[in-house]
Amino acid sequence: MNEEQGRRRYDSLRRTTQALETRAGIADAARRLFDARGWAGTTVRDVAREAGVSVPTVYATYGNKTGLTRAVADSADLSADAPQMLAELEAAAADPRRQLRAMAGYDRRLFERAGDVITLIREAGRSEPELATAYRDGRERGDETRVQVFASWPAGTLRPGLDLPTAVDIYAAICTIDVYTTLTTERGWLPGRVEEWWGQTLVRELLS
Template sequence: MKPEQDRRRYDSLRRTTQARETRAEIARAARRLFASRGWADTTVREVAREAGVSVPTVYATYGNKTGLIQAVADAADLSADAPRMLTELETAAADPAGQLAAMAGYDRRLFERAGDVILLMREAGRTEPELATAYRGGRERGDETRVQVFSSWPAGTLRHDLDLRSAVDVYAAVCNIDVYTTLTGERGWQPARIEQWWGQALVRELLAQ
């Protein structure tokens, strides 16, 4: 490769890296402000100031305020380490209890690291239809994961009184942000204890004994 071509390649990589860092910094700034001030009282201008970028940069990166909170929500999913859950699900492919524990661990990490974002989206979604759609989308993606896992189990794994949809509903009733915040905020439970209890409760409620 010629020196000029090599320089252009690395300039391109540098610009790409800088763009990613800018996106991440804007998302972090938005999360801080949304969590401390609320969705309605936070402006794009304030997010730009907090992130140290221009207002046009925020709009160019995320489109608008709704796009910004969706980006924050996507970052929340990443913070919960979805690849780790996938690896654990594959490792425990012949162990339904182990797979339930892997999914409970993901939910614990999600609520522990990004529970404020989830609650923010749900609350803001009461008046912002696009945010309500984004919140429902996150819930539906979780359900889809459970459908895929539960449907991979041999017949007779689930309790005899549960079909696939009912099993997904039971999981959602046990592992959710409200249970997590009640136990941590009101009852003094540590996240690790909740994760352990979820794993045990899911086995009792979902698997044939």
């Protein structure tokens, strides 16, 4: 490869890296403003100014404010480290108690690192149907994981009289952003204590 070809290749890599940095910078700016002003009180122009880019750049990158909010939601999911949960679930395939603790750990990380985003999307969804769908999709993804895990257990693992849909409902009622916020914000619990309590409660409520 001659020097000119090398420069062109690195120029392409540099442009790709810069584009990714721009996307991340815009999403970070949006999250800060959403937290400070609320979804309704934040405009695309505000986000562009906060991120140090032009308004057309924001539109070209994310489409509109709803698309930008979806990107913030996606980053929230990534922050909770789903691969870690998957590895823990696989490692504990023969131990339902450990699997419940792995799922509770994921929820704790999600709420600890991105609870503001989840609350934002839920509230904004009251007036924006697309964001209501995004919130519902996130809840359904969580349910799908629980169905897959619970269905993999041998017969008799669930508490007597408890069917699979009800077990999923009980999990969803215990591990919520509202319970997490009440315990950490109002009651002064540390996130790790919430995770431990969730694990104990899920075992008691779901397993025989």
